[in-house]
Amino acid sequence: MREQRDQQPADSGRAVRLDSFGGPEVLDVKEIPVPPARPGQIRVRVTAAGLNPMDWIMVADADTAARFGLSLPAGFGTDYAGVVDRTGDGVTGFAPGDRVFGSALSRAVADFVVVDSAGEIAANEAHHTPDDVDDRTAATLAIAGRTASAALAVVGLSADDTVLIGGAAGGVGVFAVQLARIAGARVIGTGSATSADFLRDLGAEPVAYGDGLADRVRALAPGGVTAAVDLHGTETAYAARELGVPDGRICTIAAQIDGVPNANGANAAPGALDEIARLVAAGRLRVPIAASFPIEQIRRAAELQAGRHVHGKVVVDLRSEA
Incomplete structure (x- = not known):
């Protein structure tokens, strides 16, 4: 129209x-x-x-x-x-x-x-x-949707996965959490105490960032974490390593870690942005x-x-x- x-x-x-x-x-x-x-x-x-x-x-x-x-x-x-x-x-x-x-x-x-x-x-x-x-x-x-899509493509989520998303309440995080849920994964998202309800509303299980992150995630997911996306820095990526996630299933967007893949919006698959717009139009992503x-x-x-x-x-x- x-x-x-x-x-x-x-x-x-x-x-x-x-x-x-x-x-x-x-x-x-x-x-x-x-x-x-x-x-x-x-x-x-x-x-x-x-x-x-x-x-x-x-x-x-x-x-x-x-x-x-x-x-x-x-x-x-x-x-x-x-x-x-x-x-x-x-x-x-x-x-x-x-x-x-x-x-x-x-x-x-x-x-x-x-x-x-x-x-x-x-x-x-x-x-x-x-x-x-x-x-x-x-x-x-455009920027946030593509970046989230590219990062999740690196780790290749399915319904068998539990993914840890760092910076989950931010601009890229709101897309990453929902796209991961659409893929069927269980999502644990890091954020501040004030973001906990916001993250739950998106479909993530909130966990506080900061010292001891790996221990808090381990308590929340005793069965283990299988993938991680760090949308802020390196804290989530290093916590994922501590939790036994292989480097190939960890992705960063704002920092470089030797051995860990990095992604940005330019890496998104052709058609990724139009697909995100279709998901929004269908009410599956907000x-x-x-x-x-x-x-x-x-x-x-x-x-x-x-x-x-x-x-x-x-x-x-x-x-x-x-």
Whole structure:
């Protein structure tokens, strides 16, 4: 279903811009010219942008930004959802008015983004948004959904597994827990004491992170843990080793450990993101939105995300009030 929206051309739009690298304090909202849709590209009028830890990590300093191909002035945010506003020459499969979601590396928090219509990489892509998925939810799927899918593919879960998921209440964790449950696995998720009810609601059995993690997991699952995914650092991975999980069935996403596989969203199987959107549309996977902010409050939104204690996803709202 296409949204009926004002299709009048716009000369400029709001966008978050950085004139220097750093923390949330360097984020500003500016009016910039609307980018054209060149051959093979679509222009999207963004309605919502989902934030991820990588958004602020990669613009924290010049050296890290350079590794992602970013230079000043830079944009901010990668996940987006919205409506196709213009199509360039040669575009097939998309038309003005189509609802879409995807990712646009470090430029998603803006009224307009341009992406390749045939893009297949996590930095430059568009997918049709299912009718039963709202834009705020669609704007949270690309980075976290792909990353969770890729990490779980490494450990290959089935109904015979008990998996330990570290950082289970975070943005990637909410996907990983539910996808593991859909695969039939028993899920034990690490988190703070305040996240216990949240994790139970997702389908995980909560366990507190910190010293003694392996002993607490052993008490909770005396029959053993067969796989582990560490979505935060290394604590869960090392606890899994202590519990006898072989390295090949442990996966990290935010740290490297010799002998332990590492995954990120770029490793996700083709079609993984569309499958996640279908699961959301079918009501089999839900995405808790912890907070949403108007673009004018981008610093507050980024500060909340950067604190790494939010349960669920943080979204920036760009929809017109008109």
